[in-house]
Amino acid sequence: MAPETSPPASSTNGSTPSKPSSQRSVITSRPSPFMPSTLEKILLAIYPTILITGSLFSLLDPSARNAPYSASTQSHVADTAPSYFAKKSNIFNKLFVKQGWAWITFSYLFFLFTHPSIGPPLSVTLTPKRIRGLLRYSIVTTWWIFVTQWFFGPAIIDRSFRLTGGQCELVEQADKGHIEMDDTRQFVTGFACKAVGGQWLGGHDISGHVFLLVIGSMFLFEEVLHVVLRSQRVKEERTVYMADGAIKSAEVEAALDSDVSVQRPTQWTIGAKIGLGVAGLSVYMLLMTAAYFHTWFEKLTGLLVALSGIFVTYFLPRAVPGLRNVIGMPGV
Ligand SMILES: CCCCCCCCCCCCCCCC(=O)SCCNC(=O)CCNC(=O)[C@H](O)C(C)(C)COP(=O)(O)O
Numbered sequence: 576m577a578p579e580t581s582p583p584a585s586s587t588n589g590s591t592p593s594k595p596s597s598q599r600s601v602i603t604s605r606p607s608p609f610m611p612s613t614l615e616k617i618l619l620a621i622y623p624t625i626l627i628t629g630s631l632f633s634l635l636d637p638s639a640r641n642a643p644y645s646a647s648t649q650s651h652v653a654d655t656a657p658s659y660f661a662k663k664s665n666i667f668n669k670l671f672v673k674q675g676w677a678w679i680t681f682s683y684l685f686f687l688f689t690h691p692s693i694g695p696p697l698s699v700t701l702t703p704k705r706i707r708g709l710l711r712y713s714i715v716t717t718w719w720i721f722v723t724q725w726f727f728g729p730a731i732i733d734r735s736f737r738l739t740g741g742q743c744e745l746v747e748q749a750d751k752g753h754i755e756m757d758d759t760r761q762f763v764t765g766f767a768c769k770a771v772g773g774q775w776l777g778g779h780d781i782s783g784h785v786f787l788l789v790i791g792s793m794f795l796f797e798e799v800l801h802v803v804l805r806s807q808r809v810k811e812e813r814t815v816y817m818a819d820g821a822i823k824s825a826e827v828e829a830a831l832d833s834d835v836s837v838q839r840p841t842q843w844t845i846g847a848k849i850g851l852g853v854a855g856l857s858v859y860m861l862l863m864t865a866a867y868f869h870t871w872f873e874k875l876t877g878l879l880v881a882l883s884g885i886f887v888t889y890f891l892p893r894a895v896p897g898l899r900n901v902i903g904m905p906g907v
């Protein structure tokens with residue numbers, strides 16, 4: 576890798592260097608803190624690959640290509656759907672994705688409160704690592720709420736749909752009083768529209784499924800894989816900006832934090848396996864969404880909105896020591 580020197584602190588994290596740059600003790604040849612580790616590069620490459628593979632499959636597979644597709648519902652007609660997974664009523668959609676955040680939440684909390692390198696297993700003791708894990712969970716959860724459930728009114732997905740010209744197909748009937756709908760929510764949420772049997776037509780419909788499945792699985796991969804690999808002493812590649820602007824390995828901060836002793840033989844706990852299982856099923860369902868639902872652009876925006884939440888939670892803290900002090904990094 577080409578040698579790289581630390582940039583001035585003021586140009587990177589806004590803080591004032593504690594020493595003049597000529598006296599800085601560490602001039603490193605480390606990658607930028609914004610650079611994903613090898614593990615993260617693989618994970619980040621998986622998502623666009625899945626979306627492209629699924630979209631290509633829908634174009635090339637004869638049964639998918641020939642099955643009637645409804646552009647308004649962005650799905651195949653149920654009776655002639657080319658596969659079980661092309662039906663909205665499939666059991667994995669109903670019980671897993673539609674309750675997706677509950678699965679992410681329970682699997683993460685179980686992992687957080689059973690993994691021995693984070694705190695005493697099966698005890699509710701709030702160690703610093705657990706508190707930081709809960710804070711990261713809260714940030715990602717807040718983003719999920721804002722994007723899919725509520726954003727000071729309608730969720731971001733609904734707002735963006737309306738802003739790009741979309742509306743409920745039943746808007747005229749409601750105006751004439753033929754349909755009853757809550758005034759404050761009238762036609763501003765996809766949920767309100769679908770609740771009275773309408774379709775949400777016209778604008779750009781960011782894929783909620785792609786968003787949820789990407790942010791949920793990436794959250795679990797970041798939390799579980801980093802903790803497990805680090806506690807098995809796999810070499811750490813993540814780098815961070817220190818307060819004086821120097822770039823160091825995340826190892827330095829892990830070395831300072833010795834609140835819980837590492838118990839190496841038990842790192843692949845049942846909690847870690849469940850977390851990775853939920854993440855793996857999410858990735859599989861993402862492939863199904865990519866193959867049978869939505870336009871490629873709606874899938875792309877779902878991906879980008881999800882990754883923006885991941886960036887703030889897992890990459891920004893590496894460059895901003897103040898934020899890192901509060902929410903930490905998985906495994907550190
Ligand atoms: C200022 C805000 C402060 C917020 C504070 C931080 C939050 C801390 C934690 C709050 C508790 C949240 C607990 C969450 C527990 C649950 O998960 S219960 C809800 C379960 N429901 C779901 O999982 C629904 C998932 N579904 C969806 O998001 C959408 O249905 C969809 C899949 C994205 C798409 O929907 P469509 O209708 O198909 O378009």
Ligand SMILES: Nc1ncnc2c1ncn2[C@@H]1O[C@H](COP(=O)(O)O)[C@@H](OP(=O)(O)O)[C@H]1O
Binds near residue numbers: 861
């Ligand atoms: N993998 C999948 N399996 C089944 N249905 C899916 C799916 N991915 C998306 N859908 C359905 O496609 C529609 C658009 O999804 P989204 O906008 O969340 O990406 C939703 O329909 P409904 O809202 O009628 O349930 C959703 O249930």
